[in-house]
Amino acid sequence: MSKLRLPAILVGVSVVSVLAFLSFGSMDKNLVYYWSPTTLRASKPASEGATVRLGGLVKAGSVRVDGTNTVFTVVDDQASVEVRTASIPPQMFREGIGVVVEGHLGPDGIFVSKRLLVKHDENYKAPADGKLSEAQSGSVKED
Amino acid sequence: MTLGMRVSGGVAVLLWVLGMAAGLTLAPPEEHMSDLVRIMFVHVPVAWAAMATFTVALVASVGWLATHRWGWDHLLDASLEVGVLLGVLLSVQGSVWGYPTWGTWWTWDPRLTSVAVMVLSFLGILALRAFVDEPEKRASWSAAASILAWGSVPFTYFCVKVMNSLHQKQTPWGAMHPDMLKALLLNTATITLLTVWMLMARYQLARTELRRELGT
Numbered sequence: 055m056s057k058l059r060l061p062a063i064l065v066g067v068s069v070v071s072v073l074a075f076l077s078f079g080s081m082d083k084n085l086v087y088y089w090s091p092t093t094l095r096a097s098k099p100a101s102e103g104a105t106v107r108l109g110g111l112v113k114a115g116s117v118r119v120d121g122t123n124t125v126f127t128v129v130d131d132q133a134s135v136e137v138r139t140a141s142i143p144p145q146m147f148r149e150g151i152g153v154v155v156e157g158h159l160g161p162d163g164i165f166v167s168k169r170l171l172v173k174h175d176e177n178y179k180a181p182a183d184g185k186l187s188e189a190q191s192g193s194v195k196e197d
Numbered sequence: 198m199t200l201g202m203r204v205s206g207g208v209a210v211l212l213w214v215l216g217m218a219a220g221l222t223l224a225p226p227e228e229h230m231s232d233l234v235r236i237m238f239v240h241v242p243v244a245w246a247a248m249a250t251f252t253v254a255l256v257a258s259v260g261w262l263a264t265h266r267w268g269w270d271h272l273l274d275a276s277l278e279v280g281v282l283l284g285v286l287l288s289v290q291g292s293v294w295g296y297p298t299w300g301t302w303w304t305w306d307p308r309l310t311s312v313a314v315m316v317l318s319f320l321g322i323l324a325l326r327a328f329v330d331e332p333e334k335r336a337s338w339s340a341a342a343s344i345l346a347w348g349s350v351p352f353t354y355f356c357v358k359v360m361n362s363l364h365q366k367q368t369p370w371g372a373m374h375p376d377m378l379k380a381l382l383l384n385t386a387t388i389t390l391l392t393v394w395m396l397m398a399r400y401q402l403a404r405t406e407l408r409r410e411l412g413t
Contacts, residue, residue: 067344086360086361087305087306087307087360087361087362087363088361088363089361090361109361109363143300144297144298144299144300145297145298146229146230146298148229151229154363169301170300171299171300171301171304171363172298172299172300173299173363173365174229174230174298174299174365175365175366176365176366176367176368176369176372177368177372177373178227178234178237178368178372178373178374178377179227179228179374180225180226180227180228180374180376180377181225181226181227181228182228
């Protein structure tokens with residue numbers, strides 16, 4: 055019994071490692087949380103109408119309000135997609151920030167989104183001149 | 198209470214006061230998320246403590262399977278329970294931070310999903326332990342299951358580096374304001390010591406329980 059124990063552990067560990075390698079290896083191809091503008095553009099027309107998540111940066115100068123909708127452009131290094139959303143942007147939404155929008159690409163090439171999520175990056179800075187960014191200034195009562 | 202528990206508990210309480218002061222007053226608000234950044238000072242340490250505790254469970258599992266010494270099973274018992282506690286706390290903190298910053302309490306992002314798989318796997322092992330009456334079997338089965346479940350720990354850590362996610366990546370050195378880093382490190386020390394304290398307390402309880410069970 056105890057002679058068999060170590061080999062059994064080794065076999066178990068190798069099986070798990072192989073399974074883990076297989077699932078990790080194919081994970082990024084089959085399971086993506088969001089598509090980049092490049093991927094979404096490249097997969098047309100198959101992606102048209104399908105509910106997907108699109109992730110990228112909000113292009114500087116692209117944000118405008120159109121009635122009750124917010125319209126802006128999501129970009130990556132190579133492509134851009136115009137997004138129209140009826141959802142109220144979270145407080146941190148601004149030009150240049152990372153966003154993830156859920157919705158579908160319409161036949162006119164505009165991505166219609168029902169849900170807008172804002173991404174925070176891994177940098178944690180203090181406000182440069184002692185002032186918070188526009189989005190936050192309203193919520194702070196100090197000085 | 199053992200000497201180890203007195204020392205880790207005492208130092209943890211001292212550091213906790215300093216860590217809270219640093220996190221709430223010394224550290225500046227963040228440029229874009231203002232005071233919401235302060236959740237990070239306890240969220241990151243709890244994430245580290247949870248993953249470290251599940252790694253203790255892995256070591257304890259291998260230790261039990263290799264030696265069949267009861268001490269390893271006590272350690273496994275302790276680390277499973279403390280790890281699940283920290284994992285649940287981690288998810289609650291993440292939701293509280295996620296709602297005002299991301300705009301959602303929950304989403305099936307790779308990091309969030311992976312943490313859910315990790316916590317539920319180890320919670321399942323706690324359930325398994327509760328259902329097995331024979332102590333030797335309970336120890337061996339839960340040890341084997343813990344080795345399997347541990348695979349979710351490196352996945353949780355690395356997924357943000359290799360997959361598209363809403364959750365931010367690990368912050369490199371220098372990308373954080375030095376006063377925020379001080380608050381983060383103080384709280385990391387505090388929560389690590391509190392985790393060690395909980396593990397020691399739960400270990401003793403596991404030993405007492407088993408002695409009663411075996412009638413020795």
